[in-house]
Amino acid sequence: MSTTRTVAVIVGSLRKESFNRKIAHALAAVAPSTLKFEIVEIGDLPFYNQDLEGGEITPPAAWTAFRKQVKAADAVLFVTPEYNRSVPAAxxxxxxxxxxxxxxxxxSGKPCGVISSSIGAVGGFGANHHLRQSLVFLDMPVLQQPEAYIGAxxxxxxxxxxxxxxxTASFLKKYADAFAAWVETNAKG
Ligand SMILES: Cc1cc2nc3c(=O)[nH]c(=O)nc-3n(C[C@H](O)[C@H](O)[C@H](O)COP(=O)(O)O)c2cc1C
Structure with a gap:
């Protein structure tokens, strides 16, 4: 029997009608049942400021809750728009x-995937690869293929x-299957 893996889904758009959020839901709907997706909200996180934690200082509750949710997940899926050829500030x-x-x-060490999407033709390629730059430093093994740049x-x-x-539906299915295999290979425990 396959192990159930929890996936923290981080949607880069805060917009209620976000296409990226819809893509995240569409992917979850066709993914293997071994993956359990949970969107971890990022819209209420105060801007990172090193003065707000360390030593005796209690960090903002929203930071603590967010860190706990991510740590509890076996894997992470980023689904993000491109803002000015890069990653949205949120x-x-x-x-x-x-x-x-x-x-x-x-x-650290969590297997992950990156899907970018925009209303333009390039499908958020710039955001996708700027994000990957951070993921190298964060030591997250990133699914390489298929790449996911969803335009229009x-x-x-x-x-x-x-x-x-x-x-797009059949591409998302293909992506979800590859992501499930990637998570299974790279998840800790
Ligand atoms: C501040 C801002 C910058 C944007 N920059 C880009 C861009 O660089 N490339 C692109 O293809 N679309 C860009 N767009 C358009 C987005 O693709 C579009 O707003 C898309 O719907 C955002 O994703 P969402 O539906 O998940 O919110 C930008 C939108 C905003 C609000």
Whole structure:
């Protein structure tokens, strides 16, 4: 019997009707049942500020809760838009918050995947690869193939918020299967 693996899903957009959030849900719906996806919200995390923790100082409760949620997961899936050819500030802040205090990073060693999506044709390639730069330093094994740059995101969903593009649906299935195998190979324990 396969082990159930929990996946912390980090959505880089804070927008209620975010296409990236919808993509995250669409992927979870077709993924193998061994993966349990939980979106970990990042919108209420105060900006990282080293003055707010260390020694006798109690860090913001939202940071502590976020770190705990990420640490509890077996793997991480980032689903993010591209902002000005890079990673949205909210996502970068979440990465920074999770990476501290020094030596206690919540990210360390967790297998992960990166899906980027935008309404443009390039599918968030810039954000995808800027994010990968941080993931190297955070020591997170990243799924390499298939790469996931999903363009024209505004054309993929119906009025009910459901994916209505067959090509994208079958790509997400392929991605989810590869991600499940990657997590199984790289998860600790
Ligand atoms: C501040 C900002 C910067 C953006 N920069 C880019 C960009 O560099 N490349 C791109 O393809 N789309 C860019 N967009 C458009 C996004 O692809 C679009 O807003 C998309 O819907 C964001 O994803 P979401 O639906 O998950 O919020 C930008 C949007 C915003 C708000």
């Amino acid at each position: 996502l970068k802040n979440a990465i920074d918050v999770g990476s501290r205090p020094y030596g206690q990073s919540a990210w 995101a505004d054309k993929l969903f119906g009025a009910d918020g459901k994916l209505n593009n067959e090509g």
